[in-house]
Amino acid sequence: MHQGFFTSRKATFQQYTTVPEELAAKIPLNLTFDQASTIPLTMATAAIGLYNKHIEPYGGCGLYPPWEEGGRDKYHGQPLFVTGGSSSLGQHVIQFAKISGFSPIITTASKRNEDYLKSLGATHVIDRSIPHSDILTAIEQITSTPVMVAYDAISDADTQNLCYEVVAPGGQVVIGLPPAIETSKLTSGKRIVQVFGSAHVPEQRPVGISLYQKVTELVANGDIKPNNVEVLPNGLLGIPDGLERLKSGQVSANKLVARPQETP
Structure with missing residues (x-):
């Protein structure tokens, strides 16, 4: 399994394609090809947004990866907030947050997906349809520890502004689309990280190579699950x-x- 790229020989709208060996991983026996195909793109976007260093123009929070030695549970007891937890990207953010040790892992989603998201590692699921003020109140009731990382897996204007309000001064908000946060809310104490979810670009290739060395193991032991x-x-x-x-x-x-x- 691997992530496609924007050239004909590396694209994935075809049965056979090419990929650099260092950015491919064997599919473990507990996965089908269909299941494996759901992993690479959003796994890379989640991992790069959380663990890649910020190298202009590409964004990353610069956290220490959980698949590296000493990385598992490194952020034990620190809260993390994810919008759109049931999206393909949100699911992988939750799973990485879990093996990084973040807790509580709070996400917004439809309540019908609550049990499923908790099986992936979310500790609290807030109904995405309630007003932002109620979501903020719910988060304050869940944890008194400042939220330093929020990952916006939806990245429309509403969710970007919500995440920006959630993070404490000095915190980071990961978004996947161009910034749409209200100017009046902007402060020098919070950092906006716009992620480009590709392990192929040179500035992100090292974290991609590091990850792909461990992907088969992560999937085989259930740390990373398919959609x-x-x-x-x-x-x-x-x-x-x-x-x-x-x-x-x-x-x-x-x-x-x-x-x-x-x-x-």
């Missing part, structure tokens, strides 16, 4: 309908997978 899978019919021709379902909110805590070789 729930739904295989689309008709290969690549099934993607447009899948995108429409995503757009209309019909997909939750699920990854739509297309098998290019099944395209009629």
